[in-house]
Structure formats: structure tokens, C-alpha cells
Amino acid sequence: MVDPVRLKPRRPCPICKKPSTQKFHPFCSSHCSQVDLNRWLGGNYAIPAVESEEGTDTDLDIDPQKD
Numbered sequence: 033m034v035d036p037v038r039l040k041p042r043r044p045c046p047i048c049k050k051p052s053t054q055k056f057h058p059f060c061s062s063h064c065s066q067v068d069l070n071r072w073l074g075g076n077y078a079i080p081a082v083e084s085e086e087g088t089d090t091d092l093d094i095d096p097q098k099d
């Protein structure tokens with residue numbers, strides 16, 4: 033079984049979701065192709081930046097008794 037979605041001529045850039053170009057396929061630009069490459073080479077593909085941002089922010093900043 034072949035997924036019909038894969039046969040679409042144009043897929044969005046996996047980095048920024050913009051329409052990809054033929055020149056930099058499957059990315060939209062040389063920048064995004066480099067970003068993807070660096071992700072794999074650098075081994076930092078899964079940085080939990082978003083998660084830690086929500087968890088630590090309130091603990092450090094909110095201090096109602098301090099004045």
C-alpha cells in the first residue's frame with residue numbers, strides 16, 4: 033500500500049512548514065536544509081526547551097511576599 037500523501041509533488045518544508053522548492057527539496061531554502069542537517073549531526077534533535085519553559089518560569093518569578 034502506498035500512502036497517496038507521499039505522492040504529492042510538493043510537501044511543506046519539514047523545518048518551517050513553508051512550501052518547499054525544487055532547488056532545496058524537500059526544504060524551502062538552503063537555510064532550512066542546513067538546520068535539518070545540524071539537528072542530526074549535533075545530536076540535539078530533541079531539546080525540551082518548551083517544556084522546561086513552562087515548568088520553571090513560575091517558581092522563580094512569582095514571589096508575592098517579597099517587597
Ligand SMILES: [Zn+2]
Pocket residue numbers: 045046047048049050059060061064
Ligand atoms: Zn523552511
